[in-house]
Amino acid sequence: MAFLCLLEIHLHFPDNGSLKGKRKELSSLKAQLQRRFGAAVAETDHHDLWQRATLTVALVGRQAGALRDHGAGVERYVLGIYPDGARVETQLVSTEDLLLQ
Numbered sequence: 001m002a003f004l005c006l007l008e009i010h011l012h013f014p015d016n017g018s019l020k021g022k023r024k025e026l027s028s029l030k031a032q033l034q035r036r037f038g039a040a041v042a043e044t045d046h047h048d049l050w051q052r053a054t055l056t057v058a059l060v061g062r063q064a065g066a067l068r069d070h071g072a073g074v075e076r077y078v079l080g081i082y083p084d085g086a087r088v089e090t091q092l093v094s095t096e097d098l099l100l101q
Helices: 019-037 064-081 095-100
Strands: 003-012 040-045 052-061 086-094
Touching: 003 064, 003 095, 019 040, 019 052, 019 064, 052 064, 064 086, 086 095
Parallel strands: none
Antiparallel strands: 003 052, 003 086, 040 052
């Protein structure tokens, strides 16, 4: 059995004035999450807004405890970069639970 940790990261960029600036911020963050944590990352909401973004991050692993810790590391990293401009929601599910739905 495997486990999936999903993190929904809600970001606010109060000083950003363009979609180009937002894309630059998101591109950098997505690359860091992929490199540092081996995460799959996608922008999933607020595509047309300059100051808001939602990223969905997926982590997969064999042990729930280790994966929970890995997800907490992602959350700490994001909150360290955007201490006042991020909110993170986390959910951990087993592949068994997903297949039963």
